[in-house]
Amino acid sequence: KELSQEIDSFVAESQEQLEAYRLRFIGRKNVIADLFSEMKNVPNEEKKAFGQAVNDLKNQAKDKFQSLIDSLSSQSGGDEKHPDLTLPPISTEFGSIHPLTATRNRFIQIFERIGFNVSNGPEIEDDWHNFTALNFPENHPAREMQDTFFIEKNPDIALRTHTSSVQIRVMENEKPPIRTLSPGRVFRNEAISARAHCVFHQMEGLYIDKGVSFADLKQTLYHFVKEMFDRDTQIRFRPSYFPFTEPSAEIDISCQICHGDGCNICKHTGWVEIGGSGMVDPNVLENCGIDSKEYSGFAFGMGIERITMLRYGIKDLRLFTENDVRFLKQFNSL
Numbered sequence: 014k015e016l017s018q019e020i021d022s023f024v025a026e027s028q029e030q031l032e033a034y035r036l037r038f039i040g041r042k043n044v045i046a047d048l049f050s051e052m053k054n055v056p057n058e059e060k061k062a063f064g065q066a067v068n069d070l071k072n073q074a075k076d077k078f079q080s081l082i083d084s085l086s087s088q089s090g091g092d093e094k095h096p097d098l099t100l101p102p103i104s105t106e107f108g109s110i111h112p113l114t115a116t117r118n119r120f121i122q123i124f125e126r127i128g129f130n131v132s133n134g135p136e137i138e139d140d141w142h143n144f145t146a147l148n149f150p151e152n153h154p155a156r157e158m159q160d161t162f163f164i165e166k167n168p169d170i171a172l173r174t175h176t177s178s179v180q181i182r183v184m185e186n187e188k189p190p191i192r193t194l195s196p197g198r199v200f201r202n203e204a205i206s207a208r209a210h211c212v213f214h215q216m217e218g219l220y221i222d223k224g225v226s227f228a229d230l231k232q233t234l235y236h237f238v239k240e241m242f243d244r245d246t247q248i249r250f251r252p253s254y255f256p257f258t259e260p261s262a263e264i265d266i267s268c269q270i271c272h273g274d275g276c277n278i279c280k281h282t283g284w285v286e287i288g289g290s291g292m293v294d295p296n297v298l299e300n301c302g303i304d305s306k307e308y309s310g311f312a313f314g315m316g317i318e319r320i321t322m323l324r325y326g327i328k329d330l331r332l333f334t335e336n337d338v339r340f341l342k343q344f345n346s347l
């Protein structure tokens with residue numbers, strides 16, 4: 014009876030106490046086993062009851078032992094009253110900056126230092142801001158359904174196909190000098206592949222002032238690629254056509270992946286296209302109420318995805334939107 018009470022009230026707060034319990038009640042030479050060896054001294058008529066009682070005691074000791082183990086293991090690491098101060102802290106998982114955000118931020122940083130601000134506009138645009146004010150001829154193929162996601166027809170409302178629409182809004186509302194960057198999402202009805210997506214990001218730039226020339230455009234973009242990539246990056250302009258610029262030029266840079274040695278990204282030419290540019294067409298200035306005899310300007314537009322792929326050697330554009338942590342975690346240090 015005494016032993017039964019002792020077992021009942023036993024508390025083990027440490028491994029040592031648990032071991033003491035085990036030695037006393039469970040181990041090879043435990044006190045209950047001693048009772049069994051008393052059996053021979055018990056009068057015959059009491060043997061049955063005695064044996065039953067000792068057996069009960071043995072089971073009680075076993076059950077208690079298990080519950081002591083359970084409560085001790087649930088306590089390791091501490092509880093509210095007894096915190097375990099030796100445990101390592103629970104680590105916090107930090108998110109990381111998305112590589113597209115990092116590139117956009119770097120873009121803005123480079124251009125802010127030469128006097129550009131940042132302007133934003135709506136992703137759902139009317140025909141005027143996305144096309145007409147930008148001097149798109151009435152039947153220009155870019156207005157057709159295959160490129161543009163229209164929301165409404167007559168009057169046309171669409172998802173913007175470029176952020177040039179934001180530049181129109183800035184020119185309508187501000188007086189030159191204007192130096193602005195328009196970053197943002199744009200939408201084109203294109204099949205999704207490693208190189209193209211129907212939703213991507215653009216960074217467009219606009220500079221309007223007295224006496225702005227193509228030399229300013231060239232030097233500004235040359236400065237930009239040296240800052241965004243490295244000092245040895247080369248730049249090349251190819252004649253091109255956009256309705257809103259005249260003259261227009263495609264911008265190529267020396268391939269950042271193979272550094273001119275030839276790879277799939279530059280198709281072994283050593284050059285990759287990063288965007289379009291040109292001198293703002295006088296018609297566009299006039300559409301926005303800016304006197305084209307007094308002012309001139311340049312504009313450029315680049316895909317943020319393309320720049321990011323070149324910066325980090327990313328070969329598939331779809332990785333940007335899959336949100337696979339194995340991809341995103343590689344940018345933890347940004």
Ligand code: PHE
Binds near residue numbers: 255258291312314315
């Ligand atoms: N808006 C053009 C496009 O989306 C890029 C561009 C901007 C070209 C400014 C010239 C000048 O393709």
